[in-house]
Amino acid sequence: MSYTLRGRIESRLAPLLFTLALALVLAAAERAWWPLQLAAVMAGVGLTLDVLVYHPVLEYQPGWLALPLGTLELGLTMLAARALGVGAPLAPAVALFAAGWLAAQVLGHAVLPLARLTYAQDGGELGRAGIGVAAAVVAVLSGAAGTAYAMRPPVVHLAAGVHRGPLVIGERETLVGEPGAVVRGGIVVRASDVTIRDVAVVGGANGIEVDEAQNVLLDGVFVSGAQLDGIHVRRSSVEIRDCTIDSGENPWAQGIDISFSYDLPPSMVKGCTITGGREGIVTHSVQAMLVGNHVRRTQLRGISVTEMSMGMVEHNDVHDALGIGIYCGDRSMCEIEHNVVSGTRIDHASGDSSRLGFAIEAWWESEAALKDNVLVGNPQGAGSFSSSRIHWPR
Amino acid sequence: MRVAIVGGGLAGLCAYATLRHGGLEPDEIVVFGDRADPTEAWVARARAIRQQRMRSESDGHVAATSFPGLAVRTALRRRSPAPLALSVCNRYRPTVDEFLEHAARVRARSGWDESFVQRRIQHVRAVEDGFELDGRNRFAHVLLALGHPGLARPPELEGDPRAVHAYEPHEYADEVEVVGAGMAAATEWLNALAAGASVVSVRRREPERRPLNLPRPLFTRRGLAAFHRTDRDARVGLLRSYSAPSYPPGRGWDEPLRTPRFRVAAELNGAPQVICATGFRHGFAEDEVLRRLAEDHELETADRWLVLAPDSTVPALTDETRTLSLAGVQAQWAYPAADTLAGAKYAARGFLRRVQRCRTR
Secondary structure, X not given: OOOOHXXXXXXXXXXXXXXXXXXXXXXXXXXXXXXXXXHHHHHHHHHHHHHHHHHHHOOOOOHHHHHHHHXXXXXXXXXXXXXXXXXXXXXXHHHHHHHHHHHHHHHHHHHHHHHOXXXXXXXXXXXXXXXXXXXXXHHHHHHHHHHHHHXXXXXXXXXXXXXXXXXXXXOOOEEEEOOOEEEEOOEEEOOOOOEEEOOEEEOOOOOEEEEOOOOEXXXXXXXXXXXXXXXXXXXXXXXXXOOEEEEEOOOOOEEEEEXXXXXXXXXXXXXXXXXXXXXXXXXXXXXXXXXXXXXXOOOOEEEEEEOOOEEEEEOXXXXXXXXXXXXXXXXXXXXXXXXXXXXXXXXXXXXXXXXXXXXXXXXXXXXXXXXXXXXXXXXXXXXXXXXXXXXXXX | OOEEEEOOOHHHHHHHHHHHHOOOOHHHEEEEEOOOOOOHHHHHHHHHXXXXXXXXXXXXXXXXXXXXXXXXXXXXXXXXXXXXXXXXOOOOOOEHHHHHHHHHHHHHHHOHHHHEEEOOOOOEEEEOOEEEEOOOEEEOEEXXXXXXXOEOOOHHHXXXXXXXXXXXXOOOOOEEEEEOOOHHHXXXXXXXXXXXXXXXXXXXXXXXXXXXXXXXXXXXXXXXXHHHHOOHHHHHHHHHHHOOOEEOOOHHHHHHHOXXXXXXXXXXXXXXXXXXXXXXXXXHHHOHHHHHHHHXXXXXXXXXXXXXXXXXXXXXXXXXXXEEEEOOHHHOOOOOOOOOHHHHHHHHHHHHHHHHHOOOO
């Protein structure tokens, strides 16, 4: 068909109504916004290509071209979705795109030519219906955007100064600390969809405790002086970014402990600096990504992935750990790549041969895949114990 | 009855099917024509040049809606996806027999025979609120689908006993000269070669090679919008350039010509048989009905074309109460590919819009 520009746009928007309807159903079923976000990205990519590429380049578009163009649009849509941070799982996202593409083919080749006598000769234009279609698409997308905006958690600003804790967060909210805001006595999170940003926490049994919550973001928090864990996560899914945790010389404190959420979406710890304490970052029965963290002066291990956890440990810097730098234990599976482990010390007092200053260690039927790690100034390099395996994939 | 179609050929059938699809009943339409079978004139020409396949593609049919096209219908009938795959690649060409079967079905289902009146209309005259046909019947809305005004022959071959027009029944001599370079000429080259003849293609210019008889954008608003914006002289120039001979590309056309029995010449050289693949006479003035109509009402013309509105109506004789539309080759001012099935439907759809808009239909 030789589309006019208006025809291209209207023929793009008509099947998009179907895609949006599908995305609405999917969003309701999944209780997630990604289907609608992905549909909006599909619309944006498609319309951009229509205006900037297809219309100027393709004076006539043969039917067979739908397949390569669809593949191109799929690739660009996925790239754009990733760049825009749309958290769409791959398989359902491709399925939604494919359903939309198929709807476009059926509509363009059968339904619209049947419904509108002049569809082909008008270059894909839909007449007055085209305006209605465009209005409907805009209405659905802006309605979804408005709903998402209205459903954002309330933002609570924590004023500068010391606030007496523990603060208990039992409803979805975003807690933002003004510069100089300090909570003394800890924060407890017991609700999903909570964000804590730029808050300093001093003391408390645990600095920040997250219990049975999902979609929790701890961004730029500073924790010091906790009696046990700096950040203590149980049966939850969290993202912890750019935190600073100082456990000092407390022999029982752990910087970050994420445990018992293997069946929940993966957690992530990224860009944190953790100093002192017993373990820097430890996971028990969790799927976790530990990326780009700096761990210093721990008394038991720098980073621990243990008790049947699956962990990606990448681009971390572990220095001056006593006994073990990075540990993969108790039937865990670990990918340990691009880390720097330096200055690990021998734990003479333990009398334990597995704590003789190993930079990386696998223990008790665990599997650790090592790649491109830099191990400097450690008494031992990588070691495996109790039926564990370490391998170096090429 | 308020709606008349003058012309009982393929363009008339397209218009009739479109009007029926638009909600008009058979008793609201009269079709005037020479022959009850709307394919008769066309099929005689197709048989004369031994045409096996259509030049048009899947949507080259006479039904009102473009879907389902002939590829879909054939795929369903044969229970094979092959026609669809070929159609997606623009390589599906329906056979003449498939097209004729389809046209017969449309004729039967549309109620064509209920509306058909076997009478050749000689004179169309505008009167108050409509048009009078041969001074007898009055209609508010008339579509003239008059067909080609006659076969064109080179003047130097008039009366020459060796000459036969490609669209007239003929066999092939041992040596044949084919005048012309369009689709009919190319078909005749292959026919004569297949019959064992030596063939001389007599032509003054090289034919263009394209799948359809015009570039594809000219079949839709994309190309038409620019065409409709042209001024009178520019449009005449364009229409003349579009009339250059062409036939489709492809090995099926080229391979048979790679033989010493085929050659090209600029002039006739005295072969025992001359086939004039020179198409039809051009211009509204060659058609008696249109010539009189233009004279009676002093209609605007440009060179050999009647000046039409973009929807194929005659502007001076069309308003909110009446419509005079042209379909077929004489509607090229509005649609350059007017002599195709797509062109016939373009005119028919414009006509239907006018009829539907008129409350006094």
